[in-house]
Amino acid sequence: MHSLFPIDEHNILSVATVACAAVATVILVVYLVRRPPLGSGTKLWLLLGLGLLPLGAGLGANVQGYKATQHREFCGSCHVMIPHASDSEDPKSKSLAAIHARNPFFGKDNCYTCHADYGMFGTVFTKLGGMRHVYLYVTEFRNMSLEEAKKEIHLLKPFPNTNCMQCHTTAAPGWNRIPDHASAKDDVVANRIGCSSRGCHGVAHPLTKAPGSAWPDASAGPPPSASAPPPPSVSAPPVPSPSVSASAAPSASGKAKKEAK
């Protein structure tokens, strides 16, 4: 939980950032008040106050800001994301998102861990996408009611299975022992079938699915397959969701990202 003053003994970087800013502020205020002649000594002090110390503060703030944008609380700051964040925090929820949030590897960063693109420039593209989300929120979704947002906001593109396969590798013998996995492996790898599509593991955020999709409201809840891996005895082949493979409709893959229509 972020408080207004998150500085404690465990947050050295925050302390260092604020300390750099404080010392620089003192130097700059003294210069503005006293207005000393521009000699070598004054230049050295200004080099500290305008250059080195603000540079340190900026670097520290960059790292802190980068970390802050990974927290679920940050994602839930926009009201349209509150249902997703609340569901993830619910210890009784059986949605895919909540199950993963209870995994210490994901923890409070579970939104970012699942939605961050994989690959060398995945972080860069993820951050660019985040800036796009902010722009869309400010320009389009800021005054949208939550009920309306549940129908309007959807993924920009189908959720990539690559993100799931960072942990759930399709090369593991245990994964391939499940008949549905083995039969659909090529489609899963090619992203023609979503791991979180209906008939497989279920959508990750069932609370915000539009009426008419898999789970229209919170009371419906996800199917058992969403809370546990499908048993080997499951005989029905995975049902590819057209919306997963074809478009980014509101029920595309159960992972909600903001996107204009």
Next chain:
Amino acid sequence: MSTTRSEKILRVACVCALVGLALIVWSVLDPRPAPVLLGLSVGQGLGVLSFLGFVAVVAADLGVKRRIKSSGVDSEPGDRSPKPPPAA
């Protein structure tokens, strides 16, 4: 660049840096979307601008000093560099 202008630039740079630092500290203490976005964009932009102002003042000052020094060397008694012939 005159001394008055240099001091004016430095004062503006100091004010910009103070505003930028305030935004940066705000983003650290209150990591919500608005403070973080402002601190990491406007705050750092102001910081860069203020530092560029300082660099400009220092560079101009060094240029002035270099010109003064070079003109002073030319007038030294031991200078062996060829001098132009006196005008008729």
